[in-house]
Amino acid sequence: xxxxxxxxxxxxxxxxxxxxxxxxxxxxxxxCQGLGPALGGPDVRGLVRRGESLVSFRHVxxxxxxxxxxxxxxxxxxxVVVVKEADGKLELRVGEHRPRGAAQAHASRPGxxxxxxxxxxxxxxxxxEIVSTWTGGQLEIVEVLGRSDDGSWKALLQNAGxxxxxxxxxxxxxxFWITSRTYEEESGHPPIFxxxxxxxxGSAFNAIPTP
Numbered sequence: 001x002x003x004x005x006x007x008x009x010x011x012x013x014x015x016x017x018x019x020x021x022x023x024x025x026x027x028x029x030x031x032c033q034g035l036g037p038a039l040g041g042p043d044v045r046g047l048v049r050r051g052e053s054l055v056s057f058r059h060v061x062x063x064x065x066x067x068x069x070x071x072x073x074x075x076x077x078x079x080v081v082v083v084k085e086a087d088g089k090l091e092l093r094v095g096e097h098r099p100r101g102a103a104q105a106h107a108s109r110p111g112x113x114x115x116x117x118x119x120x121x122x123x124x125x126x127x128x129e130i131v132s133t134w135t136g137g138q139l140e141i142v143e144v145l146g147r148s149d150d151g152s153w154k155a156l157l158q159n160a161g162x163x164x165x166x167x168x169x170x171x172x173x174x175x176f177w178i179t180s181r182t183y184e185e186e187s188g189h190p191p192i193f194x195x196x197x198x199x200x201x202g203s204a205f206n207a208i209p210t211p
Contacts, residue, residue, distance in 0.1 A: 042054070042057045042059070043079075043101060043102070044057065044079070044081055044101075044102070045100065045101025045102065046095055046098070046100075046101040046102045046103050046104060047079065047081045047083070047093050047095045047101075047102050047104060048081060048083050051085075051086040052083045052084060052085050052086060053083065053084045054081060054082075054083055055081075055082040055083060055084055055090065055114060056080075056081065056082040056114065056117050057079070057080075057081050058079070058080045058081075058117060058119055059077070059078075059079045060075075060077060060078050060079070060080070060119050060128055061077050062075065062076050062077045063075040063126075063127060063128060074126075074127060075127050075128060075147055076096060076097065077096075077097045078094060078095060078096050078097065078102075078105070079094070079095045079096075079097070079102045080092065080093070080094050080095075080117065080119065080130055081093050081095070082114050082117060082132075089109065090109065090112070090113065090114045090134075091107055091108070091109050092107065092108050092109070092110070092114075092117075092130075092132055092143075093106070093107045094106040094107070094130065094145070094153050105151075105152070105153060106145065106152070106153035108143060108145070108155070110132060110134045110136075110141045110142075110143040110158060111134025111135055111136035111139075111141040111160075112134065112135060112136045112137075113134060113135045113136075114132070114134055115132075115133040115134055115135060115140075116132065116133045117130070117131070117132050117133075118130075118131045118132075119131075120174070121172070122144060122166075122173060122174035122200070123146070123156070123173050123174075123200040123205075124171050124172045124173040124200070127146075127147060129144055129145060129146045129147075129156065130143075130144070130145040130146075130153070131143070131144050131145075131166075132145075133164065136160065138162070139160040139161060139162065140160060140161060140162065140163065140164045141158070141159070141160040141164075142157065142158070142159060142160075142164050142176060142178075143155055143157065143158045144156040144157040144158075144176075144205070156200075156204065156205055157176065157198060157205040159176070159178055159198065160178075160180075161178040161179050161180035161196075162179055162180055162181060162193065163177075163178070163179040164176060164177070164178050164179075165177040165178075165179075169199070173199070173200045174200075175197050175198065175199040175200075175208075176197070176198045176199075176205065177195055177196075177197050178195065178196050178197075178198065179193050179194070179195045180193065180194060180196070181193055181194075182194050
């Protein structure tokens with residue numbers, strides 16, 4: 001007695017390798033050349049131009065959220081990107097939401113090499129600030145961007161040192177501890193470093209004595 005033949009299974013669908021390669025090529029091109037989000041990627045229309053590449057992307061919803069009790073949308077939704085331009089230089093750009101993409105509202109280049117991007121409330125005003133860290137030469141650089149009442153973005157802090165540290169304070173604001181070399185040492189002696197603390201005083205980040 002012969003064994004019954006094995007069941008016939010439908011052939012598995014396989015995407016041709018050429019099609020996969022084409023999709024991988026079109027995804028960054030579509031998003032970076034004003035064609036809108038491709039294959040679920042971020043919408044960077046108006047912020048990343050032809051010949052540029054996207055390094056970092058953050059989209060921040062409106063604060064407070066539209067429709068919440070008492071919401072006046074104190075901070076509308078915005079997008080922050082770091083892009084590598086055609087000449088290889090990096091730039092941070094802030095875009096405000098529009099129906100057809102983000103319109104660039106601010107651009108800055110605090111340093112040569114981008115390190116980190118955070119969106120957080122560092123001055124305890126209930127609104128998000130943009131904190132980016134960079135390097136330039138042998139220094140670390142920090143830039144804090146805040147939104148003005150007229151809707152523009154301005155630098156609340158931009159400083160550099162050998163070491164930069166963020167510390168959350170009891171009032172939920174953030175102090176920046178910046179350690180730099182003073183170059184006051186005598187020849188043949190170890191380098192001398194000094195730490196300056198920058199804390200929000202209600203209108204600006206100003207230096208205070210080291211605790």
